[in-house]
Amino acid sequence: MLEVRSLTQRFGGITALEDISFAVKKGQITGVIGPNGAGKTTLFNIVTGIYTQTSGSVSLEGADISSLPAEKLAPKGLVRTFQNIELFGNMTVLENVMLGLHTGSSSGLLACMFKMPWHLREERQIRTAALEWLDYCGIADLADQKASNLSFGKGRLLEIARAMAVKPRILLMDEPAAGLNNRETVELAKLIRRIRESGVTVVLVEHDMELVMDICDRIIVLNLGRKLAEGTPREIQENSAVIAAYLGEG
Numbered sequence: 001m002l003e004v005r006s007l008t009q010r011f012g013g014i015t016a017l018e019d020i021s022f023a024v025k026k027g028q029i030t031g032v033i034g035p036n037g038a039g040k041t042t043l044f045n046i047v048t049g050i051y052t053q054t055s056g057s058v059s060l061e062g063a064d065i066s067s068l069p070a071e072k073l074a075p076k077g078l079v080r081t082f083q084n085i086e087l088f089g090n091m092t093v094l095e096n097v098m099l100g101l102h103t104g105s106s107s108g109l110l111a112c113m114f115k116m117p118w119h120l121r122e123e124r125q126i127r128t129a130a131l132e133w134l135d136y137c138g139i140a141d142l143a144d145q146k147a148s149n150l151s152f153g154k155g156r157l158l159e160i161a162r163a164m165a166v167k168p169r170i171l172l173m174d175e176p177a178a179g180l181n182n183r184e185t186v187e188l189a190k191l192i193r194r195i196r197e198s199g200v201t202v203v204l205v206e207h208d209m210e211l212v213m214d215i216c217d218r219i220i221v222l223n224l225g226r227k228l229a230e231g232t233p234r235e236i237q238e239n240s241a242v243i244a245a246y247l248g249e250g
Contacts, residue, residue: 001026001170001201002047002078007056009042009225016042017225020056024170024218029192029202031212033236034222035245040205041083043222044174048080049073060170077169083178083205085155089148093139093158096147097130101165130165137161137191153184160191164200171195173204177211189215213237221245 002024009017017039024030032040045051047058049070057066060078068076088096134140137157142150147158156176163171176192177185185208192215196202206212212219213233221229221236223245229236236242 001061002203003059004043004047005057005059007043007046007058008054009039009046009051010054015225017046017053017222020222020225020227022220022227022230024201024203026201027196027199028217029196029204029215031216031219032203032205032222033207033209033212033219034228037224038222039225040222041174044080044172044205048078048172074166074168077167078172079163079166079168079170080172081159081163081174081176083175085152085159087147087150087155087158087162089146091147092143093134093145093147093150094127094130094143096158097133097162097165098126099162101126101129133161133165134158136164136194138187152179153181156180156184156188157191160195164195168200170201170203173202173206175205175207177206177208185211 004023005021007017007020008015020039020043032043034040042051046053049065049068049072053066057064059065060076065073065076065078088099091099131140131143134143137160139154139157139161142154147155150158156179160173160176173192177188180188189211192202192204204212216233219231219233219236220227221239221242228245229239229242231239
């Protein structure tokens, strides 16, 4: 589904990533873990078109996407959520998700200005679909609230609902459990599994090791900009190099 080959990223004299290669299989949940400064978010920023790598390549379903900017990737099925929640606070919860759905709107500027019948029909369809995605993420009852009034946990669910509304084939999640309490993390795990079961491939950067070990099929470990290990959760838990570098033991 996603393949990273010999990825290197330098910022001046600092090497943030060096010769990183891995592949993500379709239909799996893949975790990317490592200590602070390991290069995890830099990796996500390259894959999602925010940074342009110094060398190496990124492919999505066999097609090279290395040079594509972020706004060109969502139509190709690659969508991302951020560590710091990015919502439109003055809009309602429903409007935030409708905004994601408008990326696929066929109505032009004039149709919107003059409220043409086909535009109004499309708006009703978008509203219905947005409510369905809110229900999917368990926050349909908050549809009319301002996004700025949401708790952190509910804001995270809204960001996921908006991302899913774009109908991604692969969803990259940057620390989705950050700031969540234990109950919210358990609900998040259920939602991520449900996303995978719907046919969406998931890649997540995460510091919550219990969550990672619970839901991931494969785990990639970064340390100091290099790939330290890759394997199943059990293999990673038993890897002495990971224990020494990540857990500070051994």
